[in-house]
Amino acid sequence: MRVLAITKIFPNSLEPLSSPFNRQQFAALREMCDLTVLEAIPYVPGAAWTGVPARAAKLAKLPRRETVLGIETHYMRQLYVPKVGIPIAVPLYLASLAPFRDLARAHDVILGTWAYPDGCAAVLLARAFGKPSVVKVHGSDVNVVAKMPSARAVLRRVLPRAGAVVTVSRALGDELERVGVPRPSLRFVANGVDTAIFHPRDKAAARAKLGVPRDRPLIAFVGRLEPQKGLEELLAAFADVRRARPDAMLALVGDGAMKDRVARLRGEWGDALHAPGARPLHEVAEWVGACDVFTLPSWNEGTPNVVLEALASGRPAVGTRVGGIPDVLAHPDSGLLVPARDPAALAEALIAALSRPWDPAAVAACGPSSWNESARRLCDVLEEVHRDGPRASG
Numbered sequence: 179m180r181v182l183a184i185t186k187i188f189p190n191s192l193e194p195l196s197s198p199f200n201r202q203q204f205a206a207l208r209e210m211c212d213l214t215v216l217e218a219i220p221y222v223p224g225a226a227w228t229g230v231p232a233r234a235a236k237l238a239k240l241p242r243r244e245t246v247l248g249i250e251t252h253y254m255r256q257l258y259v260p261k262v263g264i265p266i267a268v269p270l271y272l273a274s275l276a277p278f279r280d281l282a283r284a285h286d287v288i289l290g291t292w293a294y295p296d297g298c299a300a301v302l303l304a305r306a307f308g309k310p311s312v313v314k315v316h317g318s319d320v321n322v323v324a325k326m327p328s329a330r331a332v333l334r335r336v337l338p339r340a341g342a343v344v345t346v347s348r349a350l351g352d353e354l355e356r357v358g359v360p361r362p363s364l365r366f367v368a369n370g371v372d373t374a375i376f377h378p379r380d381k382a383a384a385r386a387k388l389g390v391p392r393d394r395p396l397i398a399f400v401g402r403l404e405p406q407k408g409l410e411e412l413l414a415a416f417a418d419v420r421r422a423r424p425d426a427m428l429a430l431v432g433d434g435a436m437k438d439r440v441a442r443l444r445g446e447w448g449d450a451l452h453a454p455g456a457r458p459l460h461e462v463a464e465w466v467g468a469c470d471v472f473t474l475p476s477w478n479e480g481t482p483n484v485v486l487e488a489l490a491s492g493r494p495a496v497g498t499r500v501g502g503i504p505d506v507l508a509h510p511d512s513g514l515l516v517p518a519r520d521p522a523a524l525a526e527a528l529i530a531a532l533s534r535p536w537d538p539a540a541v542a543a544c545g546p547s548s549w550n551e552s553a554r555r556l557c558d559v560l561e562e563v564h565r566d567g568p569r570a571s572g
Contacts, residue, residue, distance in 0.1 A: 179211045179287065179561060180211070181213050181288075181289055181560055182284075182285035182287070183204065183291060184218070184288065184289070184299065184303070185216075185217060185218065185291040185292055186218040186219070186256070187316070188201065188204070188215055188217045190251065191240070191244055191246070192237060192239065195456055195457075201247065202370070202372055202549045203369070203549055203552055203553050204247065204249060206370075208249050210554065210557040211560065213249055214250045215252070216252045216254055216275075217252070217254065218254050219237040220233060220234040220256055221255035221274070254274050254278060255274060256274045257273060257274050264323075264329055267294065268298045270295075271298075271299040282304070282309065285309065287312065287560050287564050289313075289314065290311065292315070292319045293313060293319040293320055294333055297313035297314070297337065298333060300313060301313060301337070301340045302336060309568060310564060310568045311339075311340045311563070312342050312563050314346075314367075315345055315354065317480025317481070321479075321500075330357065333357050334357055337359050338360060339569055341363075341562075341563035341566060342363055342365050342559050343363055343365070345365070345367070347366075347479075347480050347505060348366060348502070349501050349502055349504075367555045368546060368555075369486060369546065371486050371548065371549065373490060375460055376491045377491060378491060378492030378539065378542050379463075379491065379492075384464045384465075391427070391449075394425045394426065395423055395425065395471075396426075396427045396429060396468060396471075397419070397427070397473055397528055398473070398493075399428070399429065400466065400474075400484040401432050401474065401476075401482075402432055403432050403434035403435065403440060405436065406477045409440075411521040412473065412524065415524040415525035418521070422525075423532060426450065427450050427451070428451050428452070429452040429453075430452070430453045431454055431457055431462055432455070433455050433456040463487070463491065470531075471528060472485070472493045472494065472495045472496070473524070474495065474496075474503070475496075475516070476501075476503075477518050479503055481502035481503075481506060482501075485497055485507070489506070490545040492536075492538025492541045493538070494511075494512060494513040494536045494541050495507060495512065495513035496513055496516065496527045498515070500518050503515070513531065513541075514527045514531055
Protein backbone atom coordinates (compact mmCIF):
# COMPACT_ATOMS: atom_id res chain seq x y z
CA MET A 179 0.00 0.00 0.00
CA ARG A 180 1.45 3.35 -1.11
CA VAL A 181 0.40 6.27 1.09
CA LEU A 182 0.89 9.95 0.30
CA ALA A 183 0.70 12.14 3.41
CA ILE A 184 -0.12 15.79 2.73
CA THR A 185 0.61 18.05 5.68
CA LYS A 186 2.15 21.28 6.90
CA ILE A 187 3.20 19.71 10.21
CA PHE A 188 6.31 17.67 9.55
CA PRO A 189 10.02 18.31 10.13
CA ASN A 190 12.54 19.24 7.47
CA SER A 191 16.29 19.80 7.38
CA LEU A 192 15.84 23.44 8.47
CA GLU A 193 13.29 22.66 11.23
CA PRO A 194 14.35 19.18 12.41
CA LEU A 195 12.53 19.44 15.77
CA SER A 196 9.18 20.43 14.27
CA SER A 197 5.96 18.47 14.87
CA PRO A 198 7.27 15.69 17.13
CA PHE A 199 3.95 13.80 17.06
CA ASN A 200 3.85 13.42 13.25
CA ARG A 201 7.60 12.97 13.18
CA GLN A 202 7.52 9.96 15.47
CA GLN A 203 4.30 8.40 14.21
CA PHE A 204 5.35 8.68 10.57
CA ALA A 205 8.80 7.27 11.34
CA ALA A 206 7.04 4.17 12.70
CA LEU A 207 4.41 4.15 9.93
CA ARG A 208 7.02 3.99 7.17
CA GLU A 209 7.99 0.53 8.45
CA MET A 210 4.42 -0.66 7.79
CA CYS A 211 3.63 0.87 4.39
CA ASP A 212 5.27 2.70 1.49
CA LEU A 213 5.00 6.25 2.83
CA THR A 214 5.77 9.51 1.00
CA VAL A 215 5.29 12.97 2.54
CA LEU A 216 4.25 16.08 0.64
CA GLU A 217 4.94 18.92 3.05
CA ALA A 218 3.33 22.31 2.55
CA ILE A 219 5.66 25.20 3.33
CA PRO A 220 4.59 28.86 3.28
CA TYR A 221 5.38 30.66 0.05
CA VAL A 222 5.51 34.44 -0.28
CA PRO A 223 6.97 35.83 -3.53
CA GLY A 224 10.23 37.63 -2.91
CA ALA A 225 10.60 36.42 0.69
CA ALA A 226 13.94 34.80 -0.07
CA TRP A 227 15.35 38.22 -1.04
CA THR A 228 13.54 40.49 1.39
CA GLY A 229 13.67 38.17 4.41
CA VAL A 230 10.00 38.93 5.16
CA PRO A 231 8.14 37.05 6.49
CA ALA A 232 10.99 35.35 8.30
CA ARG A 233 9.75 31.75 8.24
CA ALA A 234 8.86 31.86 4.55
CA ALA A 235 12.28 33.33 3.81
CA LYS A 236 13.99 30.61 5.81
CA LEU A 237 12.07 27.73 4.24
CA ALA A 238 12.55 29.10 0.72
CA LYS A 239 16.04 27.60 0.99
CA LEU A 240 14.70 24.06 1.11
CA PRO A 241 15.29 21.88 -1.96
CA ARG A 242 12.37 20.46 -3.93
CA ARG A 243 12.73 17.15 -2.11
CA GLU A 244 14.86 15.42 0.49
CA THR A 245 14.81 12.38 2.73
CA VAL A 246 13.56 12.99 6.25
CA LEU A 247 13.66 10.13 8.79
CA GLY A 248 14.11 7.76 5.88
CA ILE A 249 10.91 9.11 4.25
CA GLU A 250 10.88 10.61 0.75
CA THR A 251 9.67 14.16 1.38
CA HIS A 252 8.58 16.64 -1.29
CA TYR A 253 8.09 20.34 -0.58
CA MET A 254 5.07 22.17 -1.92
CA ARG A 255 5.29 25.96 -1.96
CA GLN A 256 1.86 26.81 -0.52
CA LEU A 257 0.21 29.94 -1.87
CA TYR A 258 -1.36 32.04 0.85
CA VAL A 259 -2.84 35.53 1.04
CA PRO A 260 -2.21 37.20 4.44
CA LYS A 261 -5.22 38.53 6.39
CA VAL A 262 -7.80 37.15 3.94
CA GLY A 263 -6.28 33.70 3.57
CA ILE A 264 -8.75 31.55 5.50
CA PRO A 265 -11.77 31.80 3.14
CA ILE A 266 -9.68 30.99 0.04
CA ALA A 267 -7.12 28.69 1.65
CA VAL A 268 -8.41 25.45 0.11
CA PRO A 269 -8.52 26.70 -3.53
CA LEU A 270 -5.02 28.15 -3.13
CA TYR A 271 -3.81 24.90 -1.56
CA LEU A 272 -5.24 22.90 -4.48
CA ALA A 273 -3.56 25.26 -6.94
CA SER A 274 -0.29 24.71 -5.10
CA LEU A 275 -0.80 20.94 -5.38
CA ALA A 276 -1.11 21.07 -9.18
CA PRO A 277 2.59 20.29 -9.88
CA PHE A 278 2.25 17.11 -7.80
CA ARG A 279 -0.62 15.47 -9.72
CA ASP A 280 1.56 12.58 -10.86
CA LEU A 281 2.69 11.98 -7.29
CA ALA A 282 -0.95 11.69 -6.18
CA ARG A 283 -1.77 9.33 -9.06
CA ALA A 284 1.08 7.02 -8.05
CA HIS A 285 -0.29 6.39 -4.53
CA ASP A 286 -3.12 4.22 -3.26
CA VAL A 287 -4.35 6.33 -0.34
CA ILE A 288 -4.12 10.08 0.35
CA LEU A 289 -3.66 10.99 4.03
CA GLY A 290 -4.20 14.62 5.02
CA THR A 291 -3.08 15.71 8.47
CA TRP A 292 -4.46 18.99 9.88
CA ALA A 293 -8.10 19.53 9.05
CA TYR A 294 -8.00 22.89 7.26
CA PRO A 295 -6.84 23.49 4.63
CA ASP A 296 -4.56 20.44 4.36
CA GLY A 297 -7.15 17.76 5.11
CA CYS A 298 -9.84 19.34 2.94
CA ALA A 299 -7.43 19.70 0.02
CA ALA A 300 -6.29 16.09 0.45
CA VAL A 301 -9.89 14.83 0.24
CA LEU A 302 -10.61 16.87 -2.89
CA LEU A 303 -7.34 15.83 -4.54
CA ALA A 304 -8.05 12.17 -3.79
CA ARG A 305 -11.56 12.43 -5.25
CA ALA A 306 -10.18 14.03 -8.42
CA PHE A 307 -8.01 10.96 -9.02
CA GLY A 308 -10.41 8.32 -7.73
CA LYS A 309 -8.35 7.60 -4.61
CA PRO A 310 -9.58 6.92 -1.08
CA SER A 311 -8.64 9.47 1.56
CA VAL A 312 -8.12 9.70 5.31
CA VAL A 313 -7.90 12.92 7.32
CA LYS A 314 -6.13 13.04 10.69
CA VAL A 315 -6.98 15.93 13.02
CA HIS A 316 -4.91 17.10 15.95
CA GLY A 317 -6.50 19.76 18.15
CA SER A 318 -6.31 23.43 17.23
CA ASP A 319 -7.36 22.63 13.66
CA VAL A 320 -10.74 21.57 15.08
CA ASN A 321 -10.95 23.53 18.33
CA VAL A 322 -9.84 26.87 16.85
CA VAL A 323 -9.74 26.93 13.03
CA ALA A 324 -13.01 25.00 12.62
CA LYS A 325 -14.77 27.64 14.72
CA MET A 326 -14.11 30.25 12.01
CA PRO A 327 -17.29 30.51 9.90
CA SER A 328 -15.53 30.42 6.52
CA ALA A 329 -13.42 27.38 7.43
CA ARG A 330 -16.32 25.60 9.11
CA ALA A 331 -18.49 25.92 6.01
CA VAL A 332 -15.84 24.17 3.91
CA LEU A 333 -15.12 21.53 6.55
CA ARG A 334 -18.83 20.72 6.80
CA ARG A 335 -18.99 20.07 3.05
CA VAL A 336 -15.65 18.28 2.56
CA LEU A 337 -14.69 16.25 5.65
CA PRO A 338 -17.72 13.89 5.44
CA ARG A 339 -16.40 12.81 2.02
CA ALA A 340 -13.24 11.28 3.51
CA GLY A 341 -13.13 7.52 3.88
CA ALA A 342 -12.28 8.02 7.55
CA VAL A 343 -11.37 10.85 9.90
CA VAL A 344 -8.82 9.99 12.59
CA THR A 345 -8.95 11.80 15.93
CA VAL A 346 -6.39 11.79 18.72
CA SER A 347 -9.00 12.36 21.43
CA ARG A 348 -12.64 11.51 21.94
CA ALA A 349 -13.44 15.18 22.58
CA LEU A 350 -12.25 15.99 19.06
CA GLY A 351 -14.54 13.26 17.72
CA ASP A 352 -17.50 14.90 19.45
CA GLU A 353 -16.62 18.25 17.89
CA LEU A 354 -16.22 16.67 14.44
CA GLU A 355 -19.73 15.26 14.73
CA ARG A 356 -20.95 18.82 15.28
CA VAL A 357 -19.08 19.82 12.12
CA GLY A 358 -21.00 17.13 10.24
CA VAL A 359 -18.69 14.11 10.14
CA PRO A 360 -20.84 10.98 10.70
CA ARG A 361 -19.87 8.92 13.76
CA PRO A 362 -19.23 5.74 11.67
CA SER A 363 -16.48 7.62 9.79
CA LEU A 364 -14.58 8.53 12.97
CA ARG A 365 -11.59 6.48 14.14
CA PHE A 366 -9.82 7.08 17.46
CA VAL A 367 -6.06 6.58 17.26
CA ALA A 368 -4.22 7.70 20.38
CA ASN A 369 -0.79 9.24 20.09
CA GLY A 370 2.11 7.20 21.39
CA VAL A 371 5.39 7.75 23.17
CA ASP A 372 8.93 6.66 22.39
CA THR A 373 9.36 4.55 25.52
CA ALA A 374 13.05 4.08 24.73
CA ILE A 375 13.44 7.81 25.47
CA PHE A 376 10.59 8.58 27.88
CA HIS A 377 10.62 6.23 30.85
CA PRO A 378 11.03 6.57 34.61
CA ARG A 379 14.61 7.64 35.29
CA ASP A 380 16.68 8.66 38.28
CA LYS A 381 15.75 12.24 39.13
CA ALA A 382 19.09 13.10 40.76
CA ALA A 383 21.04 11.81 37.76
CA ALA A 384 18.89 13.82 35.35
CA ARG A 385 19.40 16.98 37.40
CA ALA A 386 23.13 16.40 37.54
CA LYS A 387 23.26 16.24 33.71
CA LEU A 388 21.29 19.46 33.42
CA GLY A 389 23.04 21.33 36.22
CA VAL A 390 19.82 21.70 38.21
CA PRO A 391 19.92 21.70 42.05
CA ARG A 392 18.82 18.32 43.32
CA ASP A 393 17.20 19.47 46.58
CA ARG A 394 14.66 22.01 45.24
CA PRO A 395 11.17 21.30 43.82
CA LEU A 396 11.00 21.65 40.03
CA ILE A 397 7.96 22.21 37.81
CA ALA A 398 8.48 21.59 34.08
CA PHE A 399 6.64 22.84 31.00
CA VAL A 400 7.47 21.67 27.47
CA GLY A 401 5.95 23.34 24.40
CA ARG A 402 5.69 26.55 22.45
CA LEU A 403 6.15 29.66 24.54
CA GLU A 404 2.83 31.10 23.39
CA PRO A 405 -0.16 32.63 25.22
CA GLN A 406 -2.51 29.85 24.04
CA LYS A 407 -0.34 27.31 25.83
CA GLY A 408 -1.28 29.06 29.08
CA LEU A 409 2.12 30.69 29.59
CA GLU A 410 0.71 33.90 31.08
CA GLU A 411 -1.33 31.88 33.57
CA LEU A 412 1.65 29.66 34.37
CA LEU A 413 3.95 32.61 35.04
CA ALA A 414 1.33 34.22 37.28
CA ALA A 415 0.69 30.92 39.05
CA PHE A 416 4.40 30.31 39.59
CA ALA A 417 4.71 33.68 41.33
CA ASP A 418 2.08 32.39 43.80
CA VAL A 419 3.85 29.02 44.07
CA ARG A 420 7.07 30.79 45.06
CA ARG A 421 5.27 32.56 47.90
CA ALA A 422 4.24 29.17 49.29
CA ARG A 423 7.44 27.36 48.27
CA PRO A 424 10.25 29.94 48.01
CA ASP A 425 12.71 27.27 46.84
CA ALA A 426 10.54 26.19 43.87
CA MET A 427 11.92 26.26 40.33
CA LEU A 428 10.22 26.38 36.92
CA ALA A 429 11.68 25.00 33.68
CA LEU A 430 10.22 26.24 30.38
CA VAL A 431 11.51 24.01 27.58
CA GLY A 432 10.62 25.45 24.19
CA ASP A 433 10.67 28.53 22.01
CA GLY A 434 8.09 30.97 20.78
CA ALA A 435 6.62 34.46 20.83
CA MET A 436 7.02 34.88 24.61
CA LYS A 437 10.73 34.03 24.75
CA ASP A 438 11.71 37.68 25.32
CA ARG A 439 9.24 37.94 28.19
CA VAL A 440 10.70 34.76 29.68
CA ALA A 441 14.23 36.13 29.26
CA ARG A 442 13.28 39.25 31.22
CA LEU A 443 11.79 37.15 34.00
CA ARG A 444 14.97 35.13 34.21
CA GLY A 445 16.71 38.36 35.11
CA GLU A 446 14.19 38.92 37.91
CA TRP A 447 13.83 35.36 39.20
CA GLY A 448 17.39 34.15 38.79
CA ASP A 449 17.92 30.42 39.20
CA ALA A 450 14.24 29.88 39.99
CA LEU A 451 13.57 29.97 36.23
CA HIS A 452 15.27 27.74 33.67
CA ALA A 453 14.66 28.42 29.97
CA PRO A 454 16.85 26.15 27.82
CA GLY A 455 14.88 26.81 24.63
CA ALA A 456 13.73 24.13 22.19
CA ARG A 457 15.65 20.92 22.76
CA PRO A 458 15.90 17.55 20.99
CA LEU A 459 13.79 14.73 22.41
CA HIS A 460 16.54 13.10 24.44
CA GLU A 461 17.15 16.41 26.27
CA VAL A 462 13.42 16.99 26.71
CA ALA A 463 13.30 13.58 28.39
CA GLU A 464 16.05 14.67 30.80
CA TRP A 465 14.09 17.80 31.76
CA VAL A 466 10.92 15.80 32.28
CA GLY A 467 12.84 13.20 34.27
CA ALA A 468 14.39 15.96 36.40
CA CYS A 469 11.08 17.52 37.43
CA ASP A 470 8.76 16.75 40.32
CA VAL A 471 5.62 17.88 38.50
CA PHE A 472 4.88 18.53 34.85
CA THR A 473 2.32 21.11 33.73
CA LEU A 474 0.47 22.09 30.56
CA PRO A 475 -2.13 24.84 31.17
CA SER A 476 -3.25 25.17 27.52
CA TRP A 477 -6.45 26.88 26.39
CA ASN A 478 -7.08 24.27 23.67
CA GLU A 479 -5.56 20.87 22.93
CA GLY A 480 -6.12 17.62 21.10
CA THR A 481 -4.17 14.99 23.01
CA PRO A 482 -0.89 16.73 23.89
CA ASN A 483 2.06 14.42 23.52
CA VAL A 484 4.08 16.22 26.16
CA VAL A 485 1.59 15.09 28.83
CA LEU A 486 1.80 11.51 27.57
CA GLU A 487 5.59 11.75 27.69
CA ALA A 488 5.46 13.05 31.26
CA LEU A 489 3.31 10.11 32.36
CA ALA A 490 5.57 7.64 30.56
CA SER A 491 8.44 9.22 32.50
CA GLY A 492 6.65 8.61 35.80
CA ARG A 493 5.99 12.29 36.43
CA PRO A 494 2.49 13.54 37.41
CA ALA A 495 0.94 16.30 35.35
CA VAL A 496 -1.21 19.31 36.16
CA GLY A 497 -3.29 20.09 33.09
CA THR A 498 -6.36 22.02 32.04
CA ARG A 499 -9.79 20.53 31.37
CA VAL A 500 -9.61 21.00 27.60
CA GLY A 501 -9.56 18.62 24.65
CA GLY A 502 -8.15 15.21 25.40
CA ILE A 503 -6.28 16.17 28.59
CA PRO A 504 -9.07 14.95 30.93
CA ASP A 505 -8.95 11.56 29.19
CA VAL A 506 -5.20 11.36 29.71
CA LEU A 507 -5.36 12.47 33.35
CA ALA A 508 -8.44 10.45 34.25
CA HIS A 509 -6.71 8.27 36.86
CA PRO A 510 -5.94 9.82 40.29
CA ASP A 511 -2.35 8.58 40.00
CA SER A 512 -1.78 10.57 36.81
CA GLY A 513 -2.09 14.13 38.11
CA LEU A 514 -4.55 16.97 38.64
CA LEU A 515 -6.96 18.94 36.45
CA VAL A 516 -7.75 22.67 36.60
CA PRO A 517 -9.92 25.07 34.59
CA ALA A 518 -8.24 26.83 31.66
CA ARG A 519 -7.18 30.48 32.11
CA ASP A 520 -7.36 30.29 35.91
CA PRO A 521 -3.93 31.10 37.40
CA ALA A 522 -5.17 30.88 41.00
CA ALA A 523 -6.50 27.35 40.49
CA LEU A 524 -3.32 26.42 38.64
CA ALA A 525 -1.15 27.70 41.49
CA GLU A 526 -3.22 25.79 44.05
CA ALA A 527 -2.94 22.56 42.05
CA LEU A 528 0.82 22.95 41.51
CA ILE A 529 1.37 23.52 45.23
CA ALA A 530 -0.78 20.48 46.04
CA ALA A 531 1.07 18.34 43.49
CA LEU A 532 4.46 19.38 44.87
CA SER A 533 3.29 18.49 48.39
CA ARG A 534 2.05 15.00 47.50
CA PRO A 535 4.21 11.89 47.22
CA TRP A 536 3.85 10.28 43.77
CA ASP A 537 4.86 6.75 42.85
CA PRO A 538 6.68 6.93 39.47
CA ALA A 539 5.70 3.36 38.60
CA ALA A 540 2.02 4.07 39.31
CA VAL A 541 2.17 7.27 37.24
CA ALA A 542 3.86 5.45 34.35
CA ALA A 543 1.17 2.77 34.45
CA CYS A 544 -1.31 5.52 33.48
CA GLY A 545 0.75 6.35 30.41
CA PRO A 546 0.23 5.56 26.72
CA SER A 547 1.37 2.82 24.38
CA SER A 548 4.35 3.14 22.03
CA TRP A 549 4.51 4.99 18.72
CA ASN A 550 4.72 1.61 16.99
CA GLU A 551 1.29 0.72 18.36
CA SER A 552 -0.10 4.15 17.41
CA ALA A 553 1.28 3.80 13.88
CA ARG A 554 -0.12 0.28 13.59
CA ARG A 555 -3.61 1.54 14.43
CA LEU A 556 -3.28 4.35 11.88
CA CYS A 557 -2.05 1.84 9.29
CA ASP A 558 -5.09 -0.34 10.02
CA VAL A 559 -7.35 2.63 9.19
CA LEU A 560 -5.44 3.30 5.97
CA GLU A 561 -5.69 -0.37 4.96
CA GLU A 562 -9.41 -0.42 5.73
CA VAL A 563 -10.03 2.64 3.55
CA HIS A 564 -7.80 1.19 0.82
CA ARG A 565 -9.85 -2.02 0.77
CA ASP A 566 -13.14 -0.12 0.69
CA GLY A 567 -12.01 2.20 -2.11
CA PRO A 568 -13.07 5.81 -2.71
CA ARG A 569 -16.22 7.00 -1.00
CA ALA A 570 -19.17 7.47 -3.33
CA SER A 571 -19.87 11.02 -4.45
CA GLY A 572 -22.15 12.98 -2.22
